[in-house]
Amino acid sequence: MSVLTTFKPPKALSGKEFTYCPGCQHGTVHRLIAEVIDELQIQGRTIMVAPVGCSVFAYEFFDVDGTVAAHGRAPAVATGMKRALKDSVVFTYQGDGDLAAIGTAEIVHAANRGEKITTIFINNAIYGMTGGQMAPTTLLGMKTSTCPYGRTVENDGYPVHVCELLKETGGIAYLERTTVNTPQDIRKTRKALRKAFTAQLKGLGFSLVEVLSTCPTNWGMNPIEATEWLEENLKREFKVGLFVDKVGDDQ
Amino acid sequence: MAVNYVEIDADRCKGCGLCISVCPKKVLRFSSSFNSKGYHPAEQHDPDNCIGCGFCYLVCPDTSVTVLKETSKAGT
Ligand SMILES: Cc1ncc(C[n+]2csc(CCOP(=O)(O)OP(=O)(O)O)c2C)c(N)n1
Ligand code: SF4
Ligand code: SF4
Numbered sequence: 001m002s003v004l005t006t007f008k009p010p011k012a013l014s015g016k017e018f019t020y021c022p023g024c025q026h027g028t029v030h031r032l033i034a035e036v037i038d039e040l041q042i043q044g045r046t047i048m049v050a051p052v053g054c055s056v057f058a059y060e061f062f063d064v065d066g067t068v069a070a071h072g073r074a075p076a077v078a079t080g081m082k083r084a085l086k087d088s089v090v091f092t093y094q095g096d097g098d099l100a101a102i103g104t105a106e107i108v109h110a111a112n113r114g115e116k117i118t119t120i121f122i123n124n125a126i127y128g129m130t131g132g133q134m135a136p137t138t139l140l141g142m143k144t145s146t147c148p149y150g151r152t153v154e155n156d157g158y159p160v161h162v163c164e165l166l167k168e169t170g171g172i173a174y175l176e177r178t179t180v181n182t183p184q185d186i187r188k189t190r191k192a193l194r195k196a197f198t199a200q201l202k203g204l205g206f207s208l209v210e211v212l213s214t215c216p217t218n219w220g221m222n223p224i225e226a227t228e229w230l231e232e233n234l235k236r237e238f239k240v241g242l243f244v245d246k247v248g249d250d251q
Numbered sequence: 252m253a254v255n256y257v258e259i260d261a262d263r264c265k266g267c268g269l270c271i272s273v274c275p276k277k278v279l280r281f282s283s284s285f286n287s288k289g290y291h292p293a294e295q296h297d298p299d300n301c302i303g304c305g306f307c308y309l310v311c312p313d314t315s316v317t318v319l320k321e322t323s324k325a326g327t
């Protein structure tokens with residue numbers, strides 16, 4: 001009689017318990033990134049830059065080198081690291097408030113310069129950490145603590161589509177939007193992350209994977225309702241799919 | 252013969268229920284007891300019907316699930 005482990009947490013995680021709320025998909029995406037780091041055998045040369053937001057302590061949860069940047073500035077910090085340490089694999093992990101509000105300039109220019117870094121962008125359509133304020137990605141009509149009657153075009157403009165904006169920048173090598181609700185979606189996201197890191201390893205340019213993610217706490221739902229709400233609402237505004245792929249199939 | 256089963260780290264689990272909702276064989280449920288965080292953790296109540304698909308592992312946001320397979324010498 002022998003016992004085989006068929007699914008177990010990846011080595012590139014530190015093993016520390018995540019500080020996220022029950023059902024929060026930040027944790028799911030952390031695990032997938034770590035699985036890809038294991039698969040590509042790059043743990044020893046990977047450096048991560050955590051954001052400001054609920055994932056501010058993300059560098060604690062991975063067993064790789066890492067730091068945390070000022071709000072929105074992770075791509076600028078990552079640029080410096082990668083240019084100084086060309087053999088390293090550098091990724092930023094950023095929320096929608098971090099990346100698409102205060103950090104808009106940094107992400108657009110890092111992408112346009114074709115920095116050989118990878119960004120994982122967690123779009124939960126809200127500022128999770130600070131108590132559920134409106135984000136640039138908040139849906140029209142969606143209620144948050146700073147738009148208690150629902151977001152309106154008149155007051156707040158339109159939800160920002162990060163992938164659609166970035167796909168026109170010349171330096172993009174890989175760009176995809178995914179979800180992590182079902183086991184099938186999770187496998188697709190892992191594939192996208194693997195390709196994004198492969199783009200960096202091959203020196204092809206900047207890569208980004210946007211993951212539509214739940215924030216059960218600030219959406220005011222239980223974790224399962226939040227996955228359903230994401231399917232019905234977030235996915236309607238933000239179309240999942242591949243935007244740019246200069247990597248090809250030869251992984 | 253292969254026997255599949257899962258181990259759930261009850262103190263790590265946050266009782267979100269996502270694993271229970273995706274299990275195709277409905278062999279997971281909330282425990283009636285509380286863990287150290289005050290949640291009802293998930294537990295496998297019917298391991299005989301687990302097919303080892305790993306869906307519970309895949310959706311768990313808190314890396315609380317390990318999927319295992321027991322194989323006898325006679326075969327797989
Ligand atoms: C310069 C600066 N401005 C504002 C804040 C307050 N702040 C902290 S987190 C955050 C937004 C986080 O939202 P998001 O990036 O979507 O991450 P989430 O928590 O949703 O994962 C803000 C505005 C800050 N820490 N620093
Ligand atoms: S507030 Fe939202 S994004 Fe932050 S940990 Fe909780 S569920 Fe996750
Ligand atoms: S491995 Fe599959 S069948 Fe077994 S408990 Fe997990 S989800 Fe259910």
Ligand code: SF4
Nearest residue numbers: 264265267268270311
């Ligand atoms: S998905 Fe993970 S954290 Fe959620 S109930 Fe199942 S084992 Fe617990």
Ligand SMILES: [Mg+2]
Nearest residue numbers: 095096126128
């Ligand atoms: Mg957010």
